[in-house]
Amino acid sequence: MMTNKNKGTVILRKVGLYTALIIGVLLSMFPFYWMFIGATNPSGEIFSIPPNLLPGDHLVENFRNLNDNVNIIRVMINSIVIALTFTFFSVMIASAAGYAFAKYSFKGRDAIFFTLLLAIMIPYHVTLIPLFQLMADLGWLNTYRAVLLPNLAYPFAIFLMRQNMRSIPTSLLEAARVDGAGEFKIFFRVVLPTMKPALAAVAIFLFMFQWNNFLWPLVVLGDSDMYTLPVALSSLVGMSRIDYGQIMMGTTLSTLPIMIFFLLLQRQFISGILGGSVKE
Amino acid sequence: MNDTAKKPAGKKRKFVTPKTAPYFFIAPAVLLFIVFTIYPVVSSLILSFQTSTAGVTSFAGLDNYRRLFADDLFYQALFNTFTILIVQVPIMLTIAVVLAVLMNSALLKMRSFFRIAFFMPAITALVAYAIVFMIMLDENYGFVNYALSWIGIEPIAWLNHPFWAKVSLIIAITWRWTGYNMVILLAGLQNISQDLYEAASIDGAGKVRQFFSITLPQLKPILLFTAVLSTIGTLQLFDEPFILTNGGPNNSTLTISLYLYLNGFRYFDFNYASAIAYVLVVIIALLSFIQMKVLGDDDDK
Amino acid sequence: MKIWKLTLASVASIGLLAACGGNDEGNNGGNNAGADANANANANAETEANDEGNNEAGNDSEGNNGEAADVSGEITVWGWNVAAASMEEAVEGFQEQYPDVDIVVEDIGREDLYDRLTVGFAAGGSGLPDITMIETDRLDNYFGEFPDGFVNLSEHGYDDHESKFPEAKAAAMKNADGDFLAAPWDIGPAGVFYNVPLFEEAGVNADDIETWDDFVEAGTTILDETGSQMVPIDISNDDALFRMMMNQLGTYYFDEDGNIDIHSDEAVQAMSVIQDLHAAGLVANTDGWDGTVTATVNNTVATVPFGVWYAGTITDQAPEQEGEWDVFKLPAFEEGGNRDANLGGSDLSVLSHTEHPEAAYAFVEYFTTETEPQMNALSEYGLFPSLVETYDDPYFEEEQEFFNNSPIWSLFADVAEGTLPANYTSDYARAFRYASDAQANVLLSETPPAEALEEAAGRIANETGRDQN
Missing domain, CATH: 3.40.190.10 (Periplasmic binding protein-like II)
Structure with missing residues (x-):
């Protein structure tokens, strides 16, 4: 079918396409490369002129220094456990709520949903102190509960799930009801399995949020053994003596798990995000 | 923690009818929301009507709000925030749409690689982002000025000039969030039926015309979604000015959220900080509402 | 299908890890941090009772400064960076005088420390340590907004040490009533x-x-x-x-x-x-x-x-x-x-919700008025003491190789x-x-x-x- 002329334009377009994207990738990835260079070089190298763009041999030493200051393995495990726990429960809560908002009509539905959406608009600094006070009153300071609970009902996630759930054909649900399935069984057996892509998309958002969540864990976690990565890394940036090699090592490590998480879920993510709202 | 998350098992079927079920489904979310969002929000709202000197709190009516509307720094912050919003969001979304269209090309291989590469900036830890950008944008030895010197451009005071500081923030935010929006938009593109394009091809429409007559209209709900999210994000802009410019020079990058933080956490005026927060909430709500009306919420109802 | 496997796997691992986490908390008794968490949990269980107890303890302590034998308790100290390290190193010397006081120094980044301090004060003193470091130029800020947050060191007898410090430094430690709410540490000549x-x-x-x-x-x-x-x-x-x-x-x-x-x-x-x-x-x-x-x-x-x-x-x-x-x-x-x-300099304050004001004061007094910890902080970490008597130490006259001798x-x-x-x-x-x-x-x-x-x-x-x- 393809004529020579067409072939020529296809090649030309391919070249253009890849050039544009590769320039984009370079811009987007360069800071990461630079970070990695920082992690393999001694601290002062980061200042050198002209900039050093080659990996050095300080990788192990930087890791050792970092590990002397921060129990990095422990902190990584804390972060992973917290982010996964949060993601799991938060996804469940959001999908249950999103399902109800999308597929049932009940009294107060729109008012409640609208109130949830309003919460997205509130700057987080302003609730910090009352929330901290609440945690103190509950006696939950310095617990992971305090880190996890406040954002567990994550309005944006509920919103996303509701948008997706709307694409479920009502007839499917009715058919299940006719078969005598209870409402919960329908949710777990019929609804959730069709929602895998959306669940993946929402999971990525939630994991990202919790992984990088900084200020709240900082104020509620007192114990350095309980620190999450951002909190631990931040403690390395002080007033007078900053070891950049160490910090770059830490930040490089902190991007790895979230990259892996994204890699695992991204296929689902892409077909899942907002899938529902578009089809309508 | 687990109690709220576990739904009452299906055994209590009598109570769970299609009529009552939605309440069970929303219960965990709503309970958590009331305790951990509504309660703090209401108590900080109350704070905004109070004043405190030397640790003694008293009722102040609308004093904080009155002060706010006479505060030229607040207006400056408002102006800065809106300037960044008006410039940055359209630039970012345009780049994101273009990237998404390119990424959606049938000619492209290794799509996953590109997707991750573009998405990466959105998942960086703040501390890393802060240090890397601070040093890269440094006027004297930053990599950016070094690279610009190759093409003969004089060093730019990226973080220390009222104009360039805003530009730096815009660059930083765009770097961080373009890929994120691109991924969302790409998802939207992949849901546009190929039939539409084929029909248009038969009618002789070129790629560019297809983009404007099919892609954009089909993408509208998702564009609206990303526009609203980006608007909210920019109106709450805090991390970048806090880390990169500290609101300077001479308040040229002071944003509303940063001003809120300074009042609360530096000057210990939590009452005033709360007032700022609620004015910001009203602005965001109004703006989101207008965006939905203007761009048309095809998606709702 | 994949995602369900993944979810299942993550749930399983969460369960396991959560279990581990739980055990960790309980078993860490030997380690200071764990003990601290337990102490907190206990304190929270009987918040009210303890609060009253604290106040009484605080009142009783007035005028009764320093029989080492009576003073005990576990004290948490917040500091950043090298300052935290230098306090850590002073613990041993301190415990020779006060064997029953345990000191746990937590190294928290400087800005982070202030954020936590501010949130803690604003929430009525929750989650704060017994002792914290604060920079001199920020003291008045905190004294002004959270006047009840600090233990009055003058009531424990810190006035006796006033003459040991440069006048300008000592003056900055006091509130409007002339009481010491902080003890002078390093300065920035x-x-x-x-x-x-x-x-x-x-x-x-x-x-x-x-x-x-x-x-x-x-x-x-x-x-x-x-x-x-x-x-x-x-x-x-x-x-x-x-x-x-x-x-x-x-x-x-x-x-x-x-x-x-x-x-x-x-x-x-x-x-x-x-x-x-x-x-x-x-x-x-x-x-x-x-x-x-x-x-x-x-x-x-x-x-x-x-x-x-x-x-x-x-x-x-x-x-x-x-x-x-x-x-x-x-x-x-x-x-x-x-x-x-x-330019700059920092100080130590005892925070008023502490359960062991005596022990906390003892550490602050030891650290800021004894030459040994102050000299160590200088020679090891370059933190310049405000304690004037240290300036007689021969170390001050030594030529510094790094600085052109x-x-x-x-x-x-x-x-x-x-x-x-x-x-x-x-x-x-x-x-x-x-x-x-x-x-x-x-x-x-x-x-x-x-x-x-x-x-x-x-x-x-x-x-x-x-x-x-």
Whole structure:
């Protein structure tokens, strides 16, 4: 079918396409490369002129220094456990709520949903102190509960799930009801399995949020053994003596798990995000 | 923690009818929301009507709000925030749409690689982002000025000039969030039926015309979604000015959220900080509402 | 299908890890941190009872300072960086006197520490340590807004130590009633760190720089001869040089009565010198702390006027420049004028919700008034003591190899003793910000110094209700 002329334009377009994207990738990835260079070089190298763009041999030493200051393995495990726990429960809560908002009509539905959406608009600094006070009153300071609970009902996630759930054909649900399935069984057996892509998309958002969540864990976690990565890394940036090699090592490590998480879920993510709202 | 998350098992079927079920489904979310969002929000709202000197709190009516509307720094912050919003969001979304269209090309291989590469900036830890950008944008030895010197451009005071500081923030935010929006938009593109394009091809429409007559209209709900999210994000802009410019020079990058933080956490005026927060909430709500009306919420109802 | 496997796997692992986590918390008894968590949990279980207990304990303790045998408890201390490390190292010596007191030092980043402190105070004292470090210029800010948050050290007898510290430092530790709410630790006597090879290359002799005019002149020579600028200033974020100069001239943002003085003739004079430096092309506009450090180690600037603590930064960040740095005193505004000023420094406070005020006070007293921990903090970490008696230590006279074999510590000790007091006030944070704005205004927008400082004064007056001079 393809004529020579067409072939020529296809090649030309391919070249253009890849050039544009590769320039984009370079811009987007360069800071990461630079970070990695920082992690393999001694601290002062980061200042050198002209900039050093080659990996050095300080990788192990930087890791050792970092590990002397921060129990990095422990902190990584804390972060992973917290982010996964949060993601799991938060996804469940959001999908249950999103399902109800999308597929049932009940009294107060729109008012409640609208109130949830309003919460997205509130700057987080302003609730910090009352929330901290609440945690103190509950006696939950310095617990992971305090880190996890406040954002567990994550309005944006509920919103996303509701948008997706709307694409479920009502007839499917009715058919299940006719078969005598209870409402919960329908949710777990019929609804959730069709929602895998959306669940993946929402999971990525939630994991990202919790992984990088900084200020709240900082104020509620007192114990350095309980620190999450951002909190631990931040403690390395002080007033007078900053070891950049160490910090770059830490930040490089902190991007790895979230990259892996994204890699695992991204296929689902892409077909899942907002899938529902578009089809309508 | 687990109690709220576990739904009452299906055994209590009598109570769970299609009529009552939605309440069970929303219960965990709503309970958590009331305790951990509504309660703090209401108590900080109350704070905004109070004043405190030397640790003694008293009722102040609308004093904080009155002060706010006479505060030229607040207006400056408002102006800065809106300037960044008006410039940055359209630039970012345009780049994101273009990237998404390119990424959606049938000619492209290794799509996953590109997707991750573009998405990466959105998942960086703040501390890393802060240090890397601070040093890269440094006027004297930053990599950016070094690279610009190759093409003969004089060093730019990226973080220390009222104009360039805003530009730096815009660059930083765009770097961080373009890929994120691109991924969302790409998802939207992949849901546009190929039939539409084929029909248009038969009618002789070129790629560019297809983009404007099919892609954009089909993408509208998702564009609206990303526009609203980006608007909210920019109106709450805090991390970048806090880390990169500290609101300077001479308040040229002071944003509303940063001003809120300074009042609360530096000057210990939590009452005033709360007032700022609620004015910001009203602005965001109004703006989101207008965006939905203007761009048309095809998606709702 | 994949995602379900993944979800299942993650749930399973969460379960496992959560179980581990639970065990960890319980089993960590031997480790201080774990014990702390348990103590917290217990405290929370009987919050009210304990609170009452605390208050009583606090009252009882008055006037009863220091039979080592009675004092016990576990004390948590917040500090950052090397300061935290130096406190950690003092624990052993402390426990020789107070064997029943356990000290847990938590190293928290500086800004993070303030955020946590602020949130804790604002929430009524929850989650705070027994002792915390606070920088001197921020003390009034906290004293003003959270007056009940601090243990009155005077009631424990700290007044007896007042004469051991420079007057300016001791004055800053007190609240409006003249009571000590903090104990003085390190100070930042200021000096001009300079790059010896650059000075030599330009043929400039540091000893000849006696006034700021000399300084500008020397800077111009150095710029011509070497291409290096004279001083780094983070123009829009930090007015450190301005503050040192004001301190030299006996003024500050506020006068001793708390009136706004940022637009005084002296302040205008100081800002004008900075303007001159900038106009002569001698100011390297650096971005933040990183930028300043970079400018220092890269020969971008020939001098860095800063507090003594910068010595540690240079040694740390540019170990290869050993012998290439030296220090002279800040130039005066006129020949024979005052060359002493201070920049920075920090202190220890006992926070009032502590369950063991006696033990906490004991540690603060030991750490701030004994020479051993203070000398260790200096020699190991470059934290310069305010405890005057330490200055007699032979260490001060020692020549420092890194600093061109000069006895720089004795120079700084000399500066410390001559420094004039500054009234920081509870509105320091605001004033600091608006002063930096004024500096940016003067240097970047060419506003006359008097006008820019008047504007800053007006803004501070507006927001704080303080009088302007």
